[in-house]
Amino acid sequence: MIAELICVGTELLMGQVVNTNARFIAEKLAPLGITMYYQVVVGDNVGRLTQVVKTALARADILIFCGGLGPTDDDLTKETVAAAMDLPLVLRTDEWDKIVSYFTEKGREVSPNNKKQALFPPDALVLDNPFGTAPGCILEQDGKAAILLPGPPREMIPMFGAHVEPWLLARSDTRLYTREVRVFGMGEADVAQKLSSLIENQSNPTIAPYVKPGEVTLRLTAGCDSEDEGRALVEPVLAQIREILGDLVYSDTGRSLPETCHDLFLQAGKTLAVAESCTGGLLASAFVDIPGSSAYFIEGAVTYANEAKVKRLGVSRDTLDKYGAVSAECAREMAQGMRRTSGADIALATTGIAGPDGGTVDKPVGLVYVALATEENVTVQEWRLYGERARVRGLTVLYALDLLRRFFFS
């Protein structure tokens, strides 16, 4: 099966947004054995979109569209695709009722513009959108299918998972068993080199490394007839990877670093508090983001000003004067102070220079400290990170979490 992806939106042509949908969908199709030869981005223009649809109908079996399903006059994907496929649009009263109740629940008035969102070809498979007003749909005609999805990723991604993936899977004769191994503390090139003989000899499962800032994920994918067969194919390779990478591996079930720490806290029955300077709330948020974290996460302090470090955490003025706020000593006192004042079993602390300003020769931008305090002990680590402010802050969170999961593993 050959698919073509068509993203509709002037905002993509103007460079206002990055086309993350293209990556998401491409990544989902590959393991289903669906080939993509072309991706096209086109603006909200009937003539050009019609041309693109006709070209794609001639060279692909499945056309996947993102964007242009909204209520405004600009949004014309459904109208244009239906016309190009010779399908009429009629009002689906059941879908219109859903849109009305969506607005009613939110205490807002339905705009007459929204009515076009309930128009579909009579045989269309309408795809619910729990996160917005624009339903998606699947249209079929002459052996070709068009899958129309909303543009915003928070609407598109759940719709793809709930409706499109099962629909495609039912039409594909390939099954895939996938496991994600997550690695922190080594770059992609080094990970790939250490695993080179495994990667070169891969056939089933395949091993694909993916990289995110500070992290490498290895995706193992086995073609199989059942989940049990898939697991049996993947497990021995997982064991080899763990043998080679050792404790750089923190998860082989795709759990993220915050999720891994969350699981460890729940298991251990310990409590946590965090004190942040340069990460400024990101570390606390990494935990609060996970449902159920209130079982162990007591509190966080974003002690950005020195005065707050003294007053809230009891960092000594001497330490700040002598070593500065970005120092191992300050990180240590922040962690200890947070543990003491919160009553938590474990406290984490971060301090550093996120940039772009504030760096000196001795303390350059990217110098960060993370600390972990328990009743018995305090561990402080110094890291020298590079990149812009958001990257330094994000990486500092990951280093703090890595320190934490290593404490539990040890």
Next chain:
Amino acid sequence: MIAELICVGTELLMGQVVNTNARFIAEKLAPLGITMYYQVVVGDNVGRLTQVVKTALARADILIFCGGLGPTDDDLTKETVAAAMDLPLVLRTDEWDKIVSYFTEKGREVSPNNKKQALFPPDALVLDNPFGTAPGCILEQDGKAAILLPGPPREMIPMFGAHVEPWLLARSDTRLYTREVRVFGMGEADVAQKLSSLIENQSNPTIAPYVKPGEVTLRLTAGCDSEDEGRALVEPVLAQIREILGDLVYSDTGRSLPETCHDLFLQAGKTLAVAESCTGGLLASAFVDIPGSSAYFIEGAVTYANEAKVKRLGVSRDTLDKYGAVSAECAREMAQGMRRTSGADIALATTGIAGPDGGTVDKPVGLVYVALATEENVTVQEWRLYGERARVRGLTVLYALDLLRRFFFS
């Protein structure tokens, strides 16, 4: 001038990388008055790439290619584009020398494969690549131009800035003047309806709405000969939008809600502290994310557990017992307590039920309170949000920021 962007690489079709080049280049072209109607992604395949090049030559003046300039057999963009434009390739010895010395400097050996990177049409304008071995080039034939750039952003971006942007600027006679109006507190459909007569009658400037969670941005774009002329065209439309939308508009210069609050604090010379429950550090992080926020942002407290609310902020146990942690009363005491204990001029507080669990009939998931305390006054707002945990948390931050900017505007 019409440009078409063609990104070449199987890794894009497989979803292994996000196409950030497309966004970068699109964003650079718009202000030069260069229109892009299509972006295409195609794999490393001569037949399909040739088709894409011929289609693009028929509908665009300038073709911009990213990727496929490397030394391997897979890399065939230059060969394919030159053939489609009927241009022969010859060895440029000066370029070959540069490639040899690039390798020599790095202490590596030149591979014979690299020789193909020094092949160009005789009249090609070769573009230096200080960050890799693949030079770019600009080919011209029959009034059409093809700009070939390497795929890795760290090579492409500097080459674009140094060579392509000046080349395009010298050939473009249009300028675009763009302003972004940012709106909070009304959905896209309603905004579009309120502005429908303006949007329908748009010509120069054009008005394009686009949407992010909780926010609508209107982009006004005027074609003009100078920035002054552009501003003169856009300002009256901006005034009409402000007239219609009133204080829903918080910025007409594209500043985000956190940036708008940041600017207001710097202007006012006031200081800020925040106390968070359900947002769990995201609100603090919205400020800490902006360089220079240390001028006014003193501290944040993520008082997730009730005990922390009492101990850190002085929320009364009576209030917690009687009204619960998710209540207007608790939000009020959190804001007041944060202001008092931090010494900040203004304190913001958030509390709510982010879900997915913890909701009741009286206090459903999505019920949130935001509060703002000053020396004179406390304001508390109740909102009922919907969506998954991350969305509720993100929107709560926006509502807190909106409360803040309205305080400054009033």
